[in-house]
Amino acid sequence: MSALTALVTFKPVTTADVELLVNISRETFFAAFAHLNNANDMEVYAAVSFNHQQLKKELNTAGAKFIFAMLDHEVVGFMKLNTGTAQNEFKDMNSLEVERLYVLSAYQGKQIGSQMLKFALAMALTYQHESIWLGVWEHNHSAIRLYERMGFSHCGSHDFMLGNDRQTDLLMKKTLNKKSDVKIHIALLV
Numbered sequence: 001m002s003a004l005t006a007l008v009t010f011k012p013v014t015t016a017d018v019e020l021l022v023n024i025s026r027e028t029f030f031a032a033f034a035h036l037n038n039a040n041d042m043e044v045y046a047a048v049s050f051n052h053q054q055l056k057k058e059l060n061t062a063g064a065k066f067i068f069a070m071l072d073h074e075v076v077g078f079m080k081l082n083t084g085t086a087q088n089e090f091k092d093m094n095s096l097e098v099e100r101l102y103v104l105s106a107y108q109g110k111q112i113g114s115q116m117l118k119f120a121l122a123m124a125l126t127y128q129h130e131s132i133w134l135g136v137w138e139h140n141h142s143a144i145r146l147y148e149r150m151g152f153s154h155c156g157s158h159d160f161m162l163g164n165d166r167q168t169d170l171l172m173k174k175t176l177n178k179k180s181d182v183k184i185h186i187a188l189l190v
Contacts, residue, residue: 006071008115013066013078015059018052021066024078025050028102033162036139041163061086069103069116077103079116081123089158089171090133096124098134101143113143117150124176131176135160135169147172 013021026046034042048054058064063086069077080100082088087097098120103112124132135158136143152172160169 006110006112008076008112008119009070010116010119011068011070011075013059013068015056017068018055018059020068020075021055021059021078022050022052024075024102024104025055025100028077028104031105032102032140033137037162038165041165044163045161063087064099067116067119069112069119071107071112076107077101077112077116079120081120083127083129089135092131094128094130095173096120096127096129096132098132101134113146114150117146121150121174121176129176131173133171133173135171138168138170144170144172150174 029046029050030042058080059066063082063084065081067079067081068075069079078100079098079102082097082099083095084093085091087095088099089097098117101113101116101120103116121132132152133155134147134152136147137160138157152174154170155173156171157168158171160167
């Protein structure tokens with residue numbers, strides 16, 4: 001690992017963590033997109049999507065799993081992985097969806113997002129999924145480049161409502177090769 005890369009560990013999020021999940025969801029979402037969008041649309045979306053009741057509901061949804069990315073026992077990001085009917089688009093029983101993947105701005109540029117995506121790939125392989133997919137805002141060029149570097153390719157698009165603003169998310173998918181020589185290190189905290 002390079003000097004800028006820190007080893008990330010992963011911890012499943014539970015309903016006891018909902019306050020932290022609400023806070024990091026809002027913080028990372030606003031840091032990533034507020035400067036590119038209308039403030040009212042951002043607030044409307046966040047009020048609906050990142051509140052205690054909604055996130056508890058998502059935490060208790062069968063097939064949905066939130067994971068904290070940890071660096072030196074501190075939460076530095078999170079992701080939401082969906083399987084089966086918890087998926088938003090394809091609902092393919094042999095796929096895993098990465099619905100959310102966010103890193104706190106202070107920790108960006110340290111390969112944390114890449115490690116999180118590798119963790120998601122490892123989870124998909126562990127559970128013998130044939131593919132992994134995600135949606136990404138068409139203007140989130142740095143995320144699109146990361147996903148392309150990790151072997152994802154464009155497979156469609158869908159509308160995403162940010163408040164009253166209809167936006168386009170690109171759908172990207174990677175077919176998994178179980179015989180791949182890709183080595184993925186996972187340190188999963190229980």
